[in-house]
Amino acid sequence: xxxxxxxxxxxxxxxxxxxxxxxxxxxxxxxxxxxxxxxxxxxxxxxxxxxxxxxxxxxxxxxxxxxxxxxxxxxxxxxxxxxxxxxxxxxxxxxxxxxxxxxxxxxxxxxxxxxxxxxxxxxxxxxxxxxxxxxxxxxxxxxxxxxxxxxxxxxxxxxxxxxxxxxxxxxxxxxxxxxxxxxxxxxxxxxxxxxxxxxxxxxxxxxxxxxxxxxxxxxxxxxxxxxxxxxxxxxxxxxxxxxxxxxxxxxxxxxxxxxxxxxxxxxxxxxxxxxxxxxxxxxxxxxxxxxxxxxxxxxxxxxxxxxxxxxxxxxxxxxxxxxxxxxxxxxxxxxxxxxxxxxxxxxxxxxxxxxxx
Amino acid sequence: xxxxxxxxxxxxxxxxxxxxxxxxxxxxxxxxxxxxxxxxxxxxxxxxxxxxxxxxxxxxxxxxxxxxxxxxxxxxxxxxxxxxxxxxxxxxxxxxxxxxxxxxxxxxxxxxxxxxxxxxxxxxxxxxxxxxxxxxxxxxxxxxxxxxxxxxxxxxxxxxxxxxxxxxxxxxxxxxxxxxxxxxxxxxxxxxxxxxxxxxxxxxxxxxxxxxxxxxxxxxxxxxxxxxxxxxxxxxxxxxxxxxxxxxxxxxxxxxxxxxxxxxxxxxxxxxxxxxxxxxxxxxxxxxxxxxxxxxxxxxxxxxxxxxxxxxxxxxxxxxxxxxxxxxxxxxxxxxxxxxxxxxxxxxxxxxxxxxx
Ligand SMILES: CC(C)[C@H](C(=O)O)[C@@H](O)C(=O)O
Ligand SMILES: CC(C)[C@H](C(=O)O)[C@@H](O)C(=O)O
Numbered sequence: 001x002x003x004x005x006x007x008x009x010x011x012x013x014x015x016x017x018x019x020x021x022x023x024x025x026x027x028x029x030x031x032x033x034x035x036x037x038x039x040x041x042x043x044x045x046x047x048x049x050x051x052x053x054x055x056x057x058x059x060x061x062x063x064x065x066x067x068x069x070x071x072x073x074x075x076x077x078x079x080x081x082x083x084x085x086x087x088x089x090x091x092x093x094x095x096x097x098x099x100x101x102x103x104x105x106x107x108x109x110x111x112x113x114x115x116x117x118x119x120x121x122x123x124x125x126x127x128x129x130x131x132x133x134x135x136x137x138x139x140x141x142x143x144x145x146x147x148x149x150x151x152x153x154x155x156x157x158x159x160x161x162x163x164x165x166x167x168x169x170x171x172x173x174x175x176x177x178x179x180x181x182x183x184x185x186x187x188x189x190x191x192x193x194x195x196x197x198x199x200x201x202x203x204x205x206x207x208x209x210x211x212x213x214x215x216x217x218x219x220x221x222x223x224x225x226x227x228x229x230x231x232x233x234x235x236x237x238x239x240x241x242x243x244x245x246x247x248x249x250x251x252x253x254x255x256x257x258x259x260x261x262x263x264x265x266x267x268x269x270x271x272x273x274x275x276x277x278x279x280x281x282x283x284x285x286x287x288x289x290x291x292x293x294x295x296x297x298x299x300x301x302x303x304x305x306x307x308x309x310x311x312x313x314x315x316x317x318x319x320x321x322x323x324x325x326x327x328x329x330x331x332x333x334x335x336x337x338x339x340x341x342x343x344x345x346x347x348x349x350x351x352x353x354x355x356x357x
Numbered sequence: 358x359x360x361x362x363x364x365x366x367x368x369x370x371x372x373x374x375x376x377x378x379x380x381x382x383x384x385x386x387x388x389x390x391x392x393x394x395x396x397x398x399x400x401x402x403x404x405x406x407x408x409x410x411x412x413x414x415x416x417x418x419x420x421x422x423x424x425x426x427x428x429x430x431x432x433x434x435x436x437x438x439x440x441x442x443x444x445x446x447x448x449x450x451x452x453x454x455x456x457x458x459x460x461x462x463x464x465x466x467x468x469x470x471x472x473x474x475x476x477x478x479x480x481x482x483x484x485x486x487x488x489x490x491x492x493x494x495x496x497x498x499x500x501x502x503x504x505x506x507x508x509x510x511x512x513x514x515x516x517x518x519x520x521x522x523x524x525x526x527x528x529x530x531x532x533x534x535x536x537x538x539x540x541x542x543x544x545x546x547x548x549x550x551x552x553x554x555x556x557x558x559x560x561x562x563x564x565x566x567x568x569x570x571x572x573x574x575x576x577x578x579x580x581x582x583x584x585x586x587x588x589x590x591x592x593x594x595x596x597x598x599x600x601x602x603x604x605x606x607x608x609x610x611x612x613x614x615x616x617x618x619x620x621x622x623x624x625x626x627x628x629x630x631x632x633x634x635x636x637x638x639x640x641x642x643x644x645x646x647x648x649x650x651x652x653x654x655x656x657x658x659x660x661x662x663x664x665x666x667x668x669x670x671x672x673x674x675x676x677x678x679x680x681x682x683x684x685x686x687x688x689x690x691x692x693x694x695x696x697x698x699x700x701x702x703x704x705x706x707x708x709x710x711x712x713x714x
Binding site for chain 2: 085088090094120121122125141142144147148149152154156157158159160161162163164165166167168193195196197198199200201202203224225226228229230231232233234246247249250251252253254256257258262
């Protein structure tokens with residue numbers, strides 16, 4: 001039997017709850033497809049700060065690197081909000097992304113027919129939205145140097161960061177995005193600010209150059225301010241979007257809210273080789289942690305992405321997706337996606353239900 | 358009688374059409390309040406490129422500086438899209454902002470009761486939205502140095518920009534934003550990415566420090582990705598938003614689309630002293646230029662902002678705002694905000710109507 005090792009990073013807030021559910025779902029779905037999954041739980045984020053004094057212990061990164069895929073819950077919480085930069089939970093997240101070299105972050109934003117009413121957009125605008133945002137994840141202003149604090153020639157304190165991309169960084173994320181678009185609707189929209197920023201001018205030039213390798217994909221370009229508008233005006237115009245780290249951070253969150261069900265949305269971060277990192281796009285929601293209220297579906301769907309993109313066990317991924325659809329079709333909901341006529345399930349019940357996949 | 362000089366920068370696309378209407382509206386509204394307005398039209402954007410080879414001729418900047426306020430239409434068009442950076446219409450816009458030192462860009466996003474159906478958001482979500490985005494306009498990544506193209510240590514081409522703010526730059530925009538919030542709902546939300554960027558950490562620190570000067574304003578902080586979501590989820594939670602140049606570019610466009618009537622939204626850019634720059638937030642819309650279809654109201658409302666914030670003639674500004682409300686109440690619309698039961702007016706008729714203010 002095929003056997004894979006999975007690193008679990010439950011993290012903070014609702015992270016442990018939703019990862020526990022997704023772990024069992026993974027086990028069952030795997031075993032039904034003859035795949036054995038071994039799990040190892042490691043510390044990250046605030047949990048690691050409390051236990052080990054750093055947001056990403058060396059053993060965690062080593063274990064993650066040595067495994068076949070990583071499932072992350074969520075990190076962060078009020079408790080650590082005022083920590084210095086190197087002691088922030090978020091720094092652990094940035095370091096594991098960089099440490100694993102997972103430069104391509106895939107963030108689907110799909111409006112499920114069962115949940116179209118959850119969107120704040122009018123039904124006719126939200127219905128059928130199915131966008132994949134491909135966000136560059138290990139470059140740009142998140143990691144660019146020089147960065148820090150200084151003093152300008154007037155003696156005033158300054159804070160600064162560097163937005164920088166190399167042709168090679170752009171080429172590799174563009175190729176991933178074209179591949180993704182090819183398997184979806186065949187349309188790729190590259191988002192930049194090439195009317196102002198040199199980093200974006202190079203972005204546009206390289207994406208345009210790579211397009212010649214994918215004659216079957218239709219490429220368009222859009223400025224980021226316009227993209228932020230068009231996502232509200234007519235999100236259905238988008239199929240696949242590719243953009244840099246910071247614009248991807250903003251636009252993928254905007255796109256996810258357009259679906260109205262942020263507790264439903266998974267993500268996959270993959271590199272050229274080595275294990276991928278899979279996580280729900282929602283945060284650690286400290287205000288509802290431990291109350292059995294969190295929606296586990298984003299993490300369960302991240303587990304499906306782990307099986308599909310991380311391990312290549314597509315049959316087990318399909319099994320999970322079908323179970324989620326069935327659960328929703330049967331009217332089961334968590335509080336965040338409740339609407340009249342549906343049944344609110346607490347997480348542990350939901351878990352039992354999905355366990356019977 | 359009081360007398361002021363106004364520089365008109367019609368620019369490109371629909372710019373000349375909408376500026377012509379707003380000019381006459383300004384004249385009439387001014388004269389009814391005993392204020393004489395003298396106009397001088399100057400070249401900017403693509404029009405200046407075609408006539409003078411640069412997007413912002415020296416005489417234009419000099420005339421603008423010497424006047425009491427500037428009204429800009431819109432700039433840009435397909436024709437100049439592939440120009441080199443220093444020959445782009447957009448560069449003219451950035452240069453006039455910097456040249457005038459107008460560091461505070463005020464962008465209201467208001468859902469008018471008559472136009473609530475124009476929003477793609479559900480009525481109960483859009484109704485009553487009234488946000489003012491205060492965007493820093495002459496700093497950050499738009500102007501930061503170093504910027505350009507280079508080669509990294511692997512010999513690959515790079516493109517780079519610098520996001521940089523000094524304490525003084527943040528303090529002055531924060532003070533403008535607190536003043537604005539004080540005159541509105543008394544709530545200011547500062548948007549940054551202080552969990553990742555040093556420039557944002559300084560931003561948050563300084564905005565928090567300036568807050569002590571405004572004990573009557575309630576300050577909150579939000580990460581930019583969350584703000585992009587919250588604008589879709591529940592825009593009514595916002596009163597005044599203050600943010601940096603690039604985040605303000607993205608979020609103000611998103612907010613404007615939430616109102617559904619981007620052809621309606623004005624903006625004001627002001628500095629510490631000297632004339633302010635007033636312009637609609639929409640673009641030059643080359644596809645409908647010269648067809649008598651453009652909505653002149655964003656420029657007319659920018660003219661009202663010019664009277665209020667630029668010249669301090671609030672009575673004339675109120676007159677224009679009342680005329681716009683009356684026009685809408687009477688069911689007159691341009692095509693972009695048409696809904697069944699309203700009457701589509703072409704620009705020249707609209708103009709005659711508003712002329713009777
Ligand atoms: C927590 C934060 C550092 C992170 C990011 O900005 O990448 C988050 O917003 C995300 O999108 O995964
Ligand atoms: C045209 C462009 C340079 C400009 C900007 O990015 O500032 C525009 O988008 C705006 O918001 O006024």
